[in-house]
Amino acid sequence: MNLTGVGRRYGLGGPWVLRGVDLDLPAHTLIRIEGANGSGKSTLLRLVAGIDAPTEGRITGRRPRTAYVPERFPAALPFTAAGYLVHLGRIHGLRTAEATGRAQAWLARFGAADHARQPLSELSKGTSQKVAVAQALLAEPELLVLDEAWTGLDTAARDELDRGVAERVTAGATVVFVDHDPRRLAGVIDITHRVEGLGLVPVAAREAAYDAGPRVRIEVTGASGATLPTGLPGAPAQEPGPDGTLRLTVAAVHSDALLRSLLTARPPWHIRQLSESAAPEPTPRTEPSRIP
Numbered sequence: 001m002n003l004t005g006v007g008r009r010y011g012l013g014g015p016w017v018l019r020g021v022d023l024d025l026p027a028h029t030l031i032r033i034e035g036a037n038g039s040g041k042s043t044l045l046r047l048v049a050g051i052d053a054p055t056e057g058r059i060t061g062r063r064p065r066t067a068y069v070p071e072r073f074p075a076a077l078p079f080t081a082a083g084y085l086v087h088l089g090r091i092h093g094l095r096t097a098e099a100t101g102r103a104q105a106w107l108a109r110f111g112a113a114d115h116a117r118q119p120l121s122e123l124s125k126g127t128s129q130k131v132a133v134a135q136a137l138l139a140e141p142e143l144l145v146l147d148e149a150w151t152g153l154d155t156a157a158r159d160e161l162d163r164g165v166a167e168r169v170t171a172g173a174t175v176v177f178v179d180h181d182p183r184r185l186a187g188v189i190d191i192t193h194r195v196e197g198l199g200l201v202p203v204a205a206r207e208a209a210y211d212a213g214p215r216v217r218i219e220v221t222g223a224s225g226a227t228l229p230t231g232l233p234g235a236p237a238q239e240p241g242p243d244g245t246l247r248l249t250v251a252a253v254h255s256d257a258l259l260r261s262l263l264t265a266r267p268p269w270h271i272r273q274l275s276e277s278a279a280p281e282p283t284p285r286t287e288p289s290r291i292p
């Protein structure tokens with residue numbers, strides 16, 4: 001799906017919020033949208049999610065199966081947490097049993113299993129937000145749009161959402177997100193755009209890669225002659241490790257999925273050592289002055 005020359009204004013003759021926006025949404029891609037307060041980020045996400053239509057311009061191509069987490073979750077709906085998730089799952093085309101299983105699994109992943117039977121209107125802000133992100137992930141969408149979805153989540157749930165996003169991208173989805181934390185998913189973002197003026201400008205890869213997030217180092221050995229499976233989560237960097245091991249380095253959000261892939265490979269790989277490694281050094285933005 002592509003946005004071409006898209007513009008949006010609210011009301012007849014209201015000021016333009018966005019104009020001339022071109023945006024590609026390739027599969028397998030994590031896209032960050034940044035910009036100043038009130039610059040039009042949420043407006044853009046609503047257009048991408050199909051919640052809102054452009055005033056001018058075109059959105060072309062097949063609309064992928066889309067899930068959206070709005071900036072504010074409508075908590076006044078007459079459902080329990082699990083009931084809402086199952087309902088949404090069914091809207092996304094899941095059978096009831098499948099939707100129920102996924103609802104339980106996602107509530108558990110976000111540490112909210114105990115709230116499954118509670119009415120949405122009685123949930124705390126943080127738990128409502130867990131339900132809001134669970135409804136989007138449970139659908140396994142091809143396009144996932146997250147507007148400040150981490151806000152209000154506790155640290156463990158924020159990390160879980162990072163992993164959920166990484167899993168979606170590995171599975172081939174496009175994820176577009178806005179978050180006030182500049183370090184959010186740093187190191188795994190493929191493309192960053194900034195809303196500036198009325199348009200969208202690409203942020204240089206060098207700048208976007210700055211401060212790439214934490215990494216995990218995994219030293220593995222395989223059966224003799226075994227080669228690593230292809231398409232491993234997070235496309236880990238490979239180098240020889242100590243004692244005949246192979247050292248894989250991957251962004252921390254991909255480490256659980258990578259471990260799962262290694263342990264379930266046929267034949268399985270053995271994990272010899274697991275350690276956190278510091279984020280890569282930021283790329284210097286200016287050349288160091290030469291010593292005469």
Ligand SMILES: Nc1ncnc2c1ncn2[C@@H]1O[C@H](COP(=O)(O)OP(=O)(O)OP(=O)(O)O)[C@@H](O)[C@H]1O
Pocket residue numbers: 010017035036037038039040041042043044
């Ligand atoms: N439904 C609406 N009706 C009228 N004006 C709107 C509406 N939604 C947004 N706007 C206006 O559009 C502009 C961009 O708002 P938007 O929420 O898209 O920006 P944002 O970058 O997401 O802001 P923030 O960082 O504060 O969340 C603002 O001037 C806002 O007042």
